[in-house]
Amino acid sequence: MKIISxxxxxxxxFLSIKHxxxxxQPAQPAQAKMMADLGINASVVLYLGILxxxxxxxxxxxxTFFISNLLNAIxxxxxxxxxxxxxxxxxxxxxxxxxxxxxxxxxxxxPFKF
Numbered sequence: 001m002k003i004i005s006x007x008x009x010x011x012x013x014f015l016s017i018k019h020x021x022x023x024x025q026p027a028q029p030a031q032a033k034m035m036a037d038l039g040i041n042a043s044v045v046l047y048l049g050i051l052x053x054x055x056x057x058x059x060x061x062x063x064t065f066f067i068s069n070l071l072n073a074i075x076x077x078x079x080x081x082x083x084x085x086x087x088x089x090x091x092x093x094x095x096x097x098x099x100x101x102x103x104x105x106x107x108x109x110x111p112f113k114f
Contacts, residue, residue, distance in 0.1 A: 016056030023049025
């Protein structure tokens with residue numbers, strides 16, 4: 001169980017940091033259109049990128065593990081809500097597995113406690 005928890009923790013941290021880093025890269029036309037359809041402008045994307053990187057790093061500390069996963073779940077839930085508001089059901093469905101990741105990590109608890 002601990003190996004699964006560590007693996008999911010590393011995957012979650014990697015995805016958070018990667019998505020945060022991607023916010024600072026030049027947006028591809030398809031990505032820019034998707035963000036515009038969701039009603040998210042470029043400045044908000046930068047703030048979400050910073051938040052995502054911070055949350056990815058905070059996953060590794062036992063004191064911030066729970067809140068980091070909770071905020072990750074809230075951000076993903078907001079993306080799902082914006083997708084549904086924009087009528088993009090496919091994107092909302094794609095985000096569901098990513099929503100389960102922080103929730104499962106909360107359930108498994110911090111893996112590095114002795």
